[in-house]
Amino acid sequence: MIDRKTTRRRFLKQTTTAATTAMAAPWIVPASALGRNNFVAPSERIVMGCIGTGGRGRGNLRTFMGNPDVQLVAVCDVDGKHRDMAKGMVDKQYGNEDCATFADFRELLKRDDIDAVSIATPDHWHALASVAAANAGKDIYCEKPLANSIAEGRAICNAVDKNKRILQTGSHERSNSSIRFGCELVRNGRIGELKEIIINLPCDQNHHKQVIGTQTVPETTPTPEGFDYNFWLGHTAKQPYTEKRCHFWWRFILAYGGGEMTDRGAHVIDIAQLGAGFDDTGPVKVEGRGVGSKTGLYDAFMEFGFANHYANGVTMYGSSKGQRGVKFVGSEGSLFIHIHGGKLEADPASILKEKIGENEIQLGRSPGHHRNFLDCVKSRETPLASAEVGHRTATICHLNNIAMLMNKPKVYEWNPKTERITNDADANALCTPKMRSPWSL
Secondary structure, three states, X not given: OOOOHHHHHHHHHHHHHHHHHHOOOOOOOOHHHHOOOOOOOHHHOEEEEEEOXXXXXXXXXXXXXXXXXXXXXXXXXXXXXXXXXXXXXXXXXXXXXXXXXXXOHHHHHOOOOOOEEEEXXXXXXXXXXXXXXXXXXXXXXXXXXXXXXXXXXXXXXXXHHHXXXXXXXXXXXXXOHHHHHHHHHHHOOOOOOEEEEEEEOOOOOHHHHHHHHOOOOOOOOOOOOOEOHHHHHOOOOOOOOOHHHOOOXXXXXXXXXXXXXXXXXXXXXXXXXHHHOOXXXXXXXXXXXXXXXXXXXXXXXXXXXXXXXXXXXXXXEEEOOOOOEEEEXXXXXXXXXXXXXXXXXXXXXXXXXXXXXXXXXXXXXXXXXXXXXXXXXXXXXXXXXXXXXXXXXXXXXXXXXXXXXHOOOOOEEEEOOOOEEOOOHHHHHOXXXXXXXXXXX
């Protein structure tokens, strides 16, 4: 069970004070304190804070507050507007004005009444915030991709293991029942022996077209009032402010995100890993070529192709074309899983009518990705998208980007145990970011 000492101590102090004040009057403990009438006793509540309260952050906040055993007490964001919106949501939910606000996540983590945090910052902040949270004894729900580099992902895993924390990576497609069934079909040989995996990550939506069409760097504009832009940049290099660098659009600048490769790729490739049974490993050879802007603000690859070769002979091919999803190709059939939604298509179609036997590989079903995290905070069991799972998926995304950045017709050899590119020192150096002082892993 999770440590409830602080919560219980606060509860006991409150009830003791109430009893003293009442003096000779009968002491009646309210049903809410005992957990009756749909209330959750304070000793069983998970007290949470949210770090990063932009669109996705507020979405996670709303979902967590929908669980009766969660108490949101604090929000943090470097943008005052986002911070105020999140506080308003929390105060409205609980009918008070008690939600604390912070501009620096380190101050939020000092609160000893907080059990867990939700982290939904831009990708370049995932590692520093998650490592600090683990070291502060907090359990963590961190958005995907787990980190913006391979070394940062491993640092998160190490901190989580060292501090015996629960971390759920926000790869929520993994909690979709249809997708889990599809992966069970593959894992149990319904398409025969797995031969290939095809990844489709199309860059054809309106926001992709805007990125592709931005071939210059927009003019510098004044930083909005209440926005700590230097803190937002964090460990990355100083850059002039433009709104197109920050909220939402940061994901197409490699210093802060990995483009479509880590945006939807962290979903699609994650399901490939689950269906192939590769959650604890990765490819041994990687090759990739991509096209990205060399003059504009956005340098992520918007047109690409890659191949990831696994030790057992399976190859995962990917491109920026096709319907978004993953196709498993076997010796006796194939299965396509659509992202998002989890619609399944199979050849032959009869595969989808198969049943998974009691003695076959069972992947279980999720009560919901956020709920799975909360349940594991209480039980201390491993969540569906643990730090290691999230790290292995993100690593493949980063390796593909590294291969494209190198811009060579070369196969890069990757050791998934030592986590090093063994045949190119320059490529291996890209696994670890250079951080601007005072930040470091």
